[in-house]
Amino acid sequence: MKTQEFLETLKEHQGKSLLFEYAPNLLVGANYHITEVKHVTIDSVDCGAGVDAWKETIIQLWEDPNELGKTEFMSASKAIGILSKVGSMKPYVADADVRIEYSNANFHAAQLYVNDYEIRNGNIIIKLASQPTDCKAKETCGVAEPVGAASEAGGCAPGSGCC
Template sequence: MKTKELLNILEGNPGKNLLFEYAPGLLVGANYHITEVKNVTIDSVDCGANPDFWKETIIQLYESPLEKDKREYMSAYKALSILKKVDKIKPMKRDVEVKFEYSNQSFHTAQLFVNEFQIVGDNLLLKLGVEQTDCKAKETCGISEKAAEAVSACAPGSGCC
């Protein structure tokens, strides 16, 4: 999902509670806060020696231990107001991927993609998920699409890495 899509969804659902599903059936606690918004630039070289460059928006969610018994979720309106305030200080790129950074005691820190959103009663539910790492230089590395499905890393000595 692009940043502009997220902002439009929040704007279109201001009275909804904003919930995040970080794994199937598991929700970020109602005690979450938006603690950081990052404008990230990735300037990389893949294992086939191909340069790449892109930008992302990363929104960090943090569950406050001081509010662990909280039951009311942040509204989409409040989340949008936070993002608008950030945007005035550090403008967000609208046409870039948005991810949510999250962890808890039983879930490692991860940058999660927005796979879909649902309106469920009074709730706006963002379903988050991970993507597996990938070899972007499959042809250079001699990895067929079929092999890439079976193996997620380049083999030593393949000329890939």
């Protein structure tokens, strides 16, 4: 989801509680805070010597250990207030992909894509998903189809002109 769409979705549902589903049926605790917003520019070179650049908005969530047992989630309205203040200090790139950075004691730190959202029981539930790594230079490297590991592909072996 793009940053502008994410912000508009929250504005559209300001009266609802804002929940984040970081894995199927697993929610970020009600004790979460928005602790940082990153405006990131990625400037990359892939294994086939292709260059690319794009922007991302990364919103970091943190569960406050002093608020364990909290049951009332942040409202979409409060989140919009926080994100609007950030946007007034450092403007957003509207078409930047938005990601949510999160971890807890049972889930590794990850930057998760906003995959979808759902309205349920007066809540807006932001559905997060990971995105697997991939070879962006399949044609250059001679990789015919996606495979689990580069070593299995044979196309990105030393001397192949890829890696």
